[in-house]
Amino acid sequence: MNEHDLIQSVRSKVDIVDVISSYIPLVQKGKNYFGVCPFHDDTNPSMSVSRSLQIYKCFSCGASGNVFNFVMDYEHITFKEALELLAKKAGIEVKGLKLKKENTQNEPYYKMYELALKFYQNNLNTSFGHDAKEYLKKRKIDDDVIKEFDIGLSLTSMDSLVKLLTDKGYSLDTLDKLGLASNEHDTYINRIMFPLWDLNGRVVGFSGRIYDNSKLNKYLNTKETPIFKKGELLYHYHVAREEVRTKKYVIVMEGFMDVIRASTIGYRNVVALMGTAMTKEQANLIKRLSNDVILCFDGDDAGRHATLVNGEELIQLGLNPKVIALENDYDPDTYIIDQGKERFDALVENAIYYSDFKIQSLKKDVNMNSDIDKANYINQVISEAAKINDEIRVEIILKNLAKEFDISYNTLEKRLQDVKEKAEIKPDKKEVETLPSKEKPRRSKYDLAAMAIIYYMLKSDKAIRLYRREELYFPTADERHLGSEIDYYRDTYGSLEVADLFTYFQDKKNLSSLLTEVLSLNLKEEISDEELEEYADVIRSYRLNEEVKRLQKMIKEEVDPLQKAVLAERIRKLKMGVE
Incomplete structure (x- = not known):
């Protein structure tokens, strides 16, 4: 096949x-x-x-x-x-099939990073890597983990990578643009190198960590480049994607060391933001991984704040995340090292809903001696309860409030209903911000006729025959290209399914977009020969009008009166239909 x-x-x-x-x-x-x-x-x-x-x-x-x-x-x-x-x-076997390689303008950049990765990996396994390996061993990162996460080492030399890559034909400007060099020197010097991957598992950046007593910044990360946009990526996504299909949930952490540590105890369904702030792009990536999300950030104040902010981002997308609240300012990396797999397993098993975590967090700043503080806290808890769709959980929350603050349950329930009613009346901000329907470009009658003919070329042989016989010249380059490609496809493969054209046009986004617009036309399924000819007449008139415009322009530029008369006569004959 x-x-x-x-x-x-x-x-x-x-x-x-x-x-x-x-x-x-x-x-x-x-x-x-x-x-x-x-x-x-x-x-x-x-x-x-x-x-x-x-x-x-x-x-x-x-x-x-x-x-x-x-x-x-x-x-x-x-x-x-x-x-x-x-x-x-x-149930179809595809093993051994060699598809045409997908080339992109960024392909040289990926190859450059692949060379850098191999260089760093090799360094770690030489005598130059002894101290770095000892450091990793103390951090409980063994050879298996080093291999799984492609960990490497940049050398003390100022230009070892620059020499390697320039010898391979890469320019210094390109190295600087891609974040691998600066001022003709290596960006990373004497650091343990952790590769950063894109969503498809290609290396697009590095995070270099000091391992001696240097006073430099602990971590140095790749700058934004044509292939590395930190806010659009999740660390370990390409591996977690497969694991999430099996485990049905994803754990979100802050840093790549947290992910690496979690993997050592069997958690490969884990991704990291590579920071504390979750972008909208990252939130959407997480949603695509799974609707069941567990947030596991550091246990300090900054980590708790990140949990609250990022939890709200996921709530806005319609998710109901859970939270692992680490104790004693632990981060996931050190918690797993100190407390072990069983304790972490228990935290995962008993992760609490984000709304419960938020309610607990709200209470931390409440002055229980202040009636105003207590009232504000109760109102905030009720506002959170109003967002919960589980009636049993809501009732438990209200009963706990009633008991703790000695308030009538009925009073709290009435307040809850008031909050819900106000929320229903208030316009949904998210709905207001939703993308408007993508406006279709304004089309002339000639464009619409061309698109109609293309529409019927997808459905009938007679439209194809008309297109070939009349050598119809459509108004725009994309329309001409699409018509030509449909004709070629039908001629080459003998039949045509619309869905297959999208695969055929996968590298021609302009044609895919136009094809979608053509398919959106509100046209009847069948067309008569006479109706098809009417569309063709419109296209013929377009070509005639374009030729008249061209000749009129020539008349304006012509200085010879006799030649002007010849051009004018051609225009007259065209309009009469005798030429």
Whole structure:
């Protein structure tokens, strides 16, 4: 089976509705299915999935494509990985298949970082790495962990990596741009090197840690580069993604050392923010991993604050995270070292809901001798309880408040209802901020005629024959390109399924976008020869008008009266239809 046939076979044997509904809930409305779009901050279902066409489209952000596109974008994986994943679902063997390599403009940068990684790894395993290995051993990082996380070492030399990479043909400007050099010197000098990966597991940065008594900053991280945007990545995502499928939940930590330590006791479904502040991009990545999220940050005040802030970010996305509250200012790394696997297992097993953690945190600053403080605290707790959908949990919270502060349960319940009613009246800020429907570009009658012909080229041979016979010249380059590609595809493969075109156009986003717009046209399924000819007449008139404009411009620029007369006569004949 060749590459095209295999891809087409996999696509045809998996149903897009079944696949997408395994990621997000879908509800049938008419012949299509609708769900909340996972590719933007969506609150109202704006993604439509067509079983008949085997494609999806979001009417807010414009995301569209076939089953491969959805899985690639949702999972943040390559086409090859999406093909393998869906082939497994379809029970089709793809082992040994060699797909065309996906080249990107950033490919040289990935290769550069791969060379740097191998260089650092090799350094650690030479005599230069003795002290660094001893340090790691004291931190209870053994050879297996070093190998699993590709830990390496930068040398004391000021330019060892620069020499290696410039000898390989990379310029100093490129090294500086990618954060590997500065002023012709290595960025990282005498540091233990921890690689940072992108969502697909490619090395895109480093964090270098001092291990001697240097007074330099403990950690030095790669700056923002064309391939490293810290706020758009999660450390260990590419590994956690597979583990989460099995364990069904994800643990979010602050630093990569926390993740490394957790992995040593069997927790590979763990990611790190590489900081305390969670970006919207990171929150969406976490949501795509799992709806069951456990936050495990440091046990100090900064860690508790990070838990509260990041918990709110996840709540805004409709998640109900749980929290592991570490004691005695522990961070996850040192807690696991000191207390061991069983104690950490118990913390995971008994993680509390974020709302309960927040209520506990609110109480820390309450002056129990102040009636005002107590009243404010009670109102804050009731506001949190109003967000909880579990009636039993809400009742427990209210009963605890009633008992602790000697207040009537009925009073608290009435206050809860008041808060809920106000919340219903208040406009939903999140809904206001939701992306507006993506505006369609204004189209001329010529564009609409071209798009209509393309629409019917997808459905009937007679439209294809008309396109070929008349050599129709569409108004825009994208329309001409799309028409030509559809004609070529039909001629090459003998048949055409719309969903397969999205795979065919995976490297041509402009054509995929135009194809989506064409499919959104409110046109009837069947068209007569006469109606098709009417669309063709509009395209012919476009070409005629363009030729007239060209000749009129030539007349303006022409100085010879006789030549002007010749051009004017050509225009007259064109308009009469005799030329």
